[in-house]
Amino acid sequence: MSKVHISTTVNGEAVEFLADTRDSLLDSLRDSLGLTGTKEGCGTGDCGACSVVVDGTLVCSCLMLGVEAQGKQIETIEGMANGDALHPLQRKFIEHAALQCGFCTPGILVASKALLEKNPDPSEEEVRYWLAGNLCRCTGYDKIIRAVMDAAEEMRGAA
Amino acid sequence: MNYHNPSNFSDAARIARDASGVTRFLAGGTDVLVQMRAGAVTPHDIIDIKNIPGVDAITRTADGGFIIGAAVSGAQMGADADLVAAWPGVVEGMELVGSTQVQGRATLAGNLCNGSPAADSVPGLIAAGATAQIVSADGVRDIAIEDIPAGPGRSNLVKGEVIASITLPARGQGGGDAYLRFTPRTEMDIAVVGCAINLTIDGDVITSARVALGAVAPTVVLVPEAADAIIGTTLDDAAIAALMNVVSAAAKPISDKRGTAEFRKDVVGVLAKRVAKIAYARARGEAV
Numbered sequence: 001m002s003k004v005h006i007s008t009t010v011n012g013e014a015v016e017f018l019a020d021t022r023d024s025l026l027d028s029l030r031d032s033l034g035l036t037g038t039k040e041g042c043g044t045g046d047c048g049a050c051s052v053v054v055d056g057t058l059v060c061s062c063l064m065l066g067v068e069a070q071g072k073q074i075e076t077i078e079g080m081a082n083g084d085a086l087h088p089l090q091r092k093f094i095e096h097a098a099l100q101c102g103f104c105t106p107g108i109l110v111a112s113k114a115l116l117e118k119n120p121d122p123s124e125e126e127v128r129y130w131l132a133g134n135l136c137r138c139t140g141y142d143k144i145i146r147a148v149m150d151a152a153e154e155m156r157g158a159a
Numbered sequence: 160m161n162y163h164n165p166s167n168f169s170d171a172a173r174i175a176r177d178a179s180g181v182t183r184f185l186a187g188g189t190d191v192l193v194q195m196r197a198g199a200v201t202p203h204d205i206i207d208i209k210n211i212p213g214v215d216a217i218t219r220t221a222d223g224g225f226i227i228g229a230a231v232s233g234a235q236m237g238a239d240a241d242l243v244a245a246w247p248g249v250v251e252g253m254e255l256v257g258s259t260q261v262q263g264r265a266t267l268a269g270n271l272c273n274g275s276p277a278a279d280s281v282p283g284l285i286a287a288g289a290t291a292q293i294v295s296a297d298g299v300r301d302i303a304i305e306d307i308p309a310g311p312g313r314s315n316l317v318k319g320e321v322i323a324s325i326t327l328p329a330r331g332q333g334g335g336d337a338y339l340r341f342t343p344r345t346e347m348d349i350a351v352v353g354c355a356i357n358l359t360i361d362g363d364v365i366t367s368a369r370v371a372l373g374a375v376a377p378t379v380v381l382v383p384e385a386a387d388a389i390i391g392t393t394l395d396d397a398a399i400a401a402l403m404n405v406v407s408a409a410a411k412p413i414s415d416k417r418g419t420a421e422f423r424k425d426v427v428g429v430l431a432k433r434v435a436k437i438a439y440a441r442a443r444g445e446a447v
Contacts, residue, residue, distance in 0.1 A: 004162060021162040021205070024192065044193045045261055046347075057234065057263040063192045064264070065185070067162045068207065111259065132346040133258020 008069040010035065011079025019066035026050045028066030029076060037077035037106045041135070048134030051107035052076050058114040060133075077106035080113065088158075089113055089151045098147035100138035108134045112148045120156050124149060163206045168294040168323045171206050176296050176319030178204045184321055185209070186230045187264035189257060190273045208321065217242060223329035226292075229268040229322050233280075237262070246327055247441060248336030248355055248434075252283035255340060258347060268322040271304065274312045275349075277374040281308070282355035283338045285371035285381050289327050295320045305371070308378035333366075334359045335441030337434045340373065341426050343417075350374045351418040354406070354430040356438045358386075363393045365439070370402075370431065375410035375423050382409045385431065394439045402435060403428035 003018040010033065017032040024043075029035045029052070041049035043062045050061040053075040080087045089112050092098070099105045108131060115122060115130045122130070127148050128141070136144060165171040175182045180203030183191050194200040208214055214230040217239050225242055233253045236242055243250050256265050256279050268291070270280040284304045291307060293300050296319055304325070309315045316322070336357035342348035353373030358365050370385035385405045392398035412423035440447045 002161060021160045022195070024196075043196050045189055045257070048258060048260055051260055054263075057232070058260050059263045060258075060260040062196070063187075063189050063261070065162070065188065065192070065205075065207075068185075068188075068209070114259075129346065130259050133260050 004067045006067060006070050008072050008074060010074045011076060017066070019069075021065070021067055023066040024062045025052070025054075025064040025066050025069055025074075026061040028069065029061060029074075032066070035076055035078050039103055039106055041103065041107075046133075046135070047104070047107075048111060048131075049104050049107040051110045051134065053110060053114055058111055075110070077110055080109060087113065088154050089116070089148065092147040092151040092154070093144075096143045096147040096150065098139060098143040099136075104134060104136045104138075108136065108144060112151070115148070116152050116155060120152060122149075122152060160202055161204045163204060164210050165206065165208070167211055168208070168321060169296065171208055171211065172295045172319050172321050174204065174206050175321065180204065182206065182318070184272075186214075186269050187232060187261075187266045189261050189265040190269060206321075214323070220326065220329070223331075225327040227267055227325045227327065229324055230266055233257075233262040233265050233267075234259075236267075242327075245330040246283070246287055246336060248338045248357060248438065249280070249283040249287055249289070249327060252338035252353075252355060253280040255279040255338075255350075267325050271307055271325075272314055272316070272322065274308055274310070274314050274378075276308075276311055276376060276378055277350040277353065278379060279338070279340060279350055279353060279373070281379040282353050282371035282373045283336065283357075284325065284327075285379060286336055286338075286355040286357035286369045287327055288357070288369060289325055291325050292323045293320050294323045299323075301326070305379075305381045310377045331359065333361060333442050335438040335443070337437035337441065337447070339430050339434050339437075341418075341430060349417065352410075352412075352423050352426045352430055353379075354427060354434045356431070356434045358389070358435070358438050358442055360439070360442045365389050365392055365394060370406065372406060372410060372427060372431075375412040375427055380409070382406060385409060389435060394435060399432050399435065402431050406431040 039049040041047035045060045045063040183202040185207040214228040290301045338355040340350035340353040358368040368386040388401040407428045
C-alpha cells in the first residue's frame, strides 16, 4: 500500500496528511483530517452530500483523489461559520427548518454558498438547477429553496 | 495503486505504454473514480494529467478555431463567452453532463473516452467536425472525433495513447449548431436519444451540414445521409420530413429501461427536426 505525503490548505489552514493513493478526498478529509462535516452519501457523485470547494470550484469530494489535493485551497462546511457566528445561509436554514435528518445539509450549504458567491441574486429556477446535484430525501426541497432565497436577499442587503 | 503526476504528455503516454497492469488516465475523474468505487476498474497505475502545463486552458488557433485542453471542465467551457458564441451546440451538450459539482471537473475528452453511446458532449463534437490530438511515445496525431468511439465503454485508442486536447474548427460566417436530448427528467439524467446538427448557410440555403446521433447505436454516429437531406434546401417542410425519415432509418437502437427501440426511432426524428431549426436560426444570427 503506497502512501503519499500531501500538503494542502483546508479552510485557510495549512495541513498535511498521508494519503493512500486509493483514498478519495472525502476519505482524506474525514479519516485523515477528522473533518467529518463532509458526508458520504453515495460515493459516486450523484448525491452531493460530500460537496466541497477546491480552488474556487464546487466539486464532489468523493470524485477526487486525496492525492489530488496537493497544493490546493479546500473549503469545507467546517469553515463556513465565523467562530460562533453562523453564516447567513446556516441561520436561514434553521429559521426555515430547511432540514430534517440533516445529512445532506452540509453539502447543500457549501453548494449554496458557492452559488451566492457567483450569483448573489439567483432566481428560484437558478437555485433549483444549481442544487440539482444535491439530493435531500426528507424535505421535499421547498424549504431549502426558500432558505437560500432568503439568505441571498439578506446578504445582498448587508453587502 | 501508483499515482503518477507527469509534467508533459509524452511522459504520460510513456508511463501508460510501459505499465504492466490496468492503467487509467485521470482528468476530471468523474467516471474513473465511480468505476473504481464500483470495483469495475482497479488501476495499478493512475496517470493524472492535470498538472501538465496548458491542459486546463482554452486557446485560439490562428484561423479562429478553439483548442480545448484535456482537463478543461464543462464549467470552464460555459464561462468562455467566445466559445459559447461560436459553438453553442457543443457547449450545451457538455453542460448537460451531470450536476454543478460534476461540471466543475468533467471534461470533453473524458466524456469521449468513457465511450458511452449516450455521451451528451460527443454528438456536438462530431457534428462540429472536431478533432482530437492524440499523443503517444511515437509522436502526435490528430484524428476525427467520430473515429474514436468503438462501442459501449470502448475506444479505438490503444495502450500508450492519450488525448491531449480537442480542436474545434473556426466557426466562420453563416454557421450554427445545436444539441438536444430526450430525457424523462430535465436534469441529472442519461440521454434516451441525443441529436446534434451543425450547418452553414449562404443566404437562406444550407450549404453544408453534419448530423450526429447519440444513444441510438453502439456508438455516437455521424449520419451523412441525414446531412444530405437538408443540404441545398432552405429547411422547408419537405427537407425536414426527409431529415426525420433518414435519421429514424439510420437509428439502430436497443430497447432498455430508458426506452424501447421503436420509441427511440420515433423520438430521434422529432429531435432532429427541433435541432435543425435551432441550428438554422443560429446560423441566421437569431438568438436561440
